[in-house]
Amino acid sequence: MDRVKKVDQILPGLFFGDAVSNQALEIRRRLLKMGLKGDIFAKKIDKKLRGLGKPIRNFEPGKSDSVLFHFCLNMELAPLLKRAKKKVMVYHNITPPDYFYPFNLKFKLDLQKGVKELEKYSGFFDSALAFSDFSLEELKQKGYSKVFLAPFFISFDSLKAEPDEKTFNKIDNQNKNLIFVGRIAPHKKQEDIILSFFFYKKYLNPKSCLYLVGSYKGNEHYLFYLQKLIDKLDLEDVFFTGLVSDSELVAYYKSADLFLSMSEHEGFCVPLIEAMLFKIPIIAYEAGAVPETLGKGGVLVNKKDFRVIAELIDIVIEGKQIKEKIRDNQIEILKNYSAKENKEAFMSICKDIFGE
Amino acid sequence: MKWVVSMLNGGERIEERDRHLIQLIKEAEKRAAERKWAEKDPIGSCFDSGNSCFNPETFKKDLRLAYFLQEVHPECRELIRGRFKTWPFTIIDKLFWKLLFGYLKPFFQRQTGFNVVSVRTLGQISCLLEEINSSQKNIGSETSQEIINEMKQEIENNKKKIASLEKLLGKETNPPGDKEDG
Numbered sequence: 001m002d003r004v005k006k007v008d009q010i011l012p013g014l015f016f017g018d019a020v021s022n023q024a025l026e027i028r029r030r031l032l033k034m035g036l037k038g039d040i041f042a043k044k045i046d047k048k049l050r051g052l053g054k055p056i057r058n059f060e061p062g063k064s065d066s067v068l069f070h071f072c073l074n075m076e077l078a079p080l081l082k083r084a085k086k087k088v089m090v091y092h093n094i095t096p097p098d099y100f101y102p103f104n105l106k107f108k109l110d111l112q113k114g115v116k117e118l119e120k121y122s123g124f125f126d127s128a129l130a131f132s133d134f135s136l137e138e139l140k141q142k143g144y145s146k147v148f149l150a151p152f153f154i155s156f157d158s159l160k161a162e163p164d165e166k167t168f169n170k171i172d173n174q175n176k177n178l179i180f181v182g183r184i185a186p187h188k189k190q191e192d193i194i195l196s197f198f199f200y201k202k203y204l205n206p207k208s209c210l211y212l213v214g215s216y217k218g219n220e221h222y223l224f225y226l227q228k229l230i231d232k233l234d235l236e237d238v239f240f241t242g243l244v245s246d247s248e249l250v251a252y253y254k255s256a257d258l259f260l261s262m263s264e265h266e267g268f269c270v271p272l273i274e275a276m277l278f279k280i281p282i283i284a285y286e287a288g289a290v291p292e293t294l295g296k297g298g299v300l301v302n303k304k305d306f307r308v309i310a311e312l313i314d315i316v317i318e319g320k321q322i323k324e325k326i327r328d329n330q331i332e333i334l335k336n337y338s339a340k341e342n343k344e345a346f347m348s349i350c351k352d353i354f355g356e
Numbered sequence: 357m358k359w360v361v362s363m364l365n366g367g368e369r370i371e372e373r374d375r376h377l378i379q380l381i382k383e384a385e386k387r388a389a390e391r392k393w394a395e396k397d398p399i400g401s402c403f404d405s406g407n408s409c410f411n412p413e414t415f416k417k418d419l420r421l422a423y424f425l426q427e428v429h430p431e432c433r434e435l436i437r438g439r440f441k442t443w444p445f446t447i448i449d450k451l452f453w454k455l456l457f458g459y460l461k462p463f464f465q466r467q468t469g470f471n472v473v474s475v476r477t478l479g480q481i482s483c484l485l486e487e488i489n490s491s492q493k494n495i496g497s498e499t500s501q502e503i504i505n506e507m508k509q510e511i512e513n514n515k516k517k518i519a520s521l522e523k524l525l526g527k528e529t530n531p532p533g534d535k536e537d538g
Contacts, residue, residue: 203391299380307393311384322380 006063007036007354009090010077011070013044014053017215017243019270020072020092023131025052026153027068027090030346036354038064043077056080066354069125073110075117078124088353089128090150093135093267093288094118099187103222118142127353131268132289148349151342154273163251167244171255175237176208176317179256179280181249181271182263184216184223184240191229192262192285192304198233199310205317208237213252215243253278257317261285262304269293273337276330281316281323283309296329 009028014021024040031038040053059080066086069078072094081087097111122143129150130136139147171177178197182188190212197210216223223240230238244252259275261284272293275282282298284290291300299316301309316322 199393203393301381305388307388307391308381308384311387311391312380315380315384315387319380 005037005065007031007038007066007068008059008064009038009040009068009070010056010059010080011040011042012073012077013046014040014042014049015044015046016048019268020070021046021049022155022270023090023092023153024068024070026155030153030343031350033343034347034350036350068129071114071118074114075121078117078121081124086127086354087125089121089125089144091128091130091135091139091267093130093132093138093265095185095187095265099185099265103186103225104219107218129349129353132292134289134292135267148352150349151345152268152270152337153342153346154270154337156277158246159250159253159274159277161247161250163254164245164247165251167248167251168255171211171251172209173255174207176205176257177255178208178210178258178260178313179213179252179275180211180260180262181213181252181274182261182269183214184212184219184226186219186222187263187265189262189264189285190222190226192306193260194226194229194233194235194238195306196260196262196309196313197238198235199307200313201235201237204310204314210238211241211252211256212239213241213244213249216240217243249274253280256280258283258313259298260309260313261290263287263290266290266293272297273334276334279327279330281326283312283316295333296326297333298326298330 009024011020011024014024021042028038028040041056041059042053043056045053045055056077061080061083064084066088067081067084068088068090069081070090070092072092094114095111097108097115100108100111119142122145125144127146127148128139128144129148130139131150131152133149136147136149178193178200180188180190180193184190193210193212197208201208201210212226226240241248241252253274256275256278257280259271259280259282261269261272261282263269263285264287266288268289272282272284272290276297282294284294284298284300285304286300286302294300299312301312316326
């Protein structure tokens, strides 16, 4: 660790509520504790996060000892790293492009380009970090040889906020409330959540609501499709919240009786851990890194039979013992994210990466 | 450590201590098999028939109708692309959707009485016709090809409308950006 004094980070955008941005901020915090200074440079910076990041035009390649390059879409900014002593890619995974057809052709093309670039740049970086075995394996397949499984840093501080009163009062807690947190995007398969909820509400519990919490910016066509599906089903009590603040998110979590994920691609899936923090039983579809992240903290399904999933929702929500068992497991899982364990694992990786 | 179970198709890869959780799935399957689900459920056919326009997967594909013009009337797409080839892809996309929903949709709805979103690509129009027939909408003796021909004609007749829409969008949106057309 003697020779590296400064570790800068580059990412496409520093946005509020964005998992990649949160991870970059957490990494900087950990590096600072280890005595490694560094700035975050981004092409776009959210107004709310100004002061935490610098515009990419201010990045001076020669002045950085080491650079962590966050990859989630493309390598547009990667050439800036050419003169850095250590070039490390932080892989956040890339969504299979086909999910975005026909909803967002532009994004599909961007993803296609990104997938190709990921492979092309395999020899460019000195090493790469990933946050799940799922992502790690993908990197290996793309030709990355020096890869590390890094601890995923989750700051629970934002979830310690008081629930937003207005939101909390708006939610009927006499109902059984199902929740999914994640942007409205085709690979997250919100339509399958809606279909499962349809059967649950119609046949098992009319007093139930579904909250789909997350931004739909850029995926308006997909949102339109979901709304049409809801119309077609003549289904009530499905709510799209859009992007929410921390305190609003806490209000939704605190009102939730069950977290349901039908996502078919996740590089990690932070909301699963967040749901565990709020002791919410989870039912999730087995895909991407979901089985790793969920562990024993919920029920994993590997087939989308919506009628069976509806029954399962009912069994879990009504089953006191089941919920207790799941909660016990969740407590165990959350220990993996304790600051101490993560710190040690991260330091060990940093030694491997930056140490001479 | 992974906890992966094949819960809904027989239960493989089960850790002994989690066996009770597998019982949950079995219980759910049993209940689902015993429950009387309505035969004429609005989405009952989602799971039973590949031919239904309400099948969720095909429903998604229905959105390909957004690109219907490309198949039915490629010149229209080319017209837009040619005119705005230096524009960012998103604007082309926006224009296209405006065209579809602002102009084509009412026309199609007028012709068929059927929501345009439920229409699939060209080769599957017959499915739509079946659906319309079964819902006893009066569409006379039109075949899918006739509908398509009519739509083509309608577009031809309304190139002026398209041009004015282009103008309108030209006022609404910014001039060419720094991104190349995708």
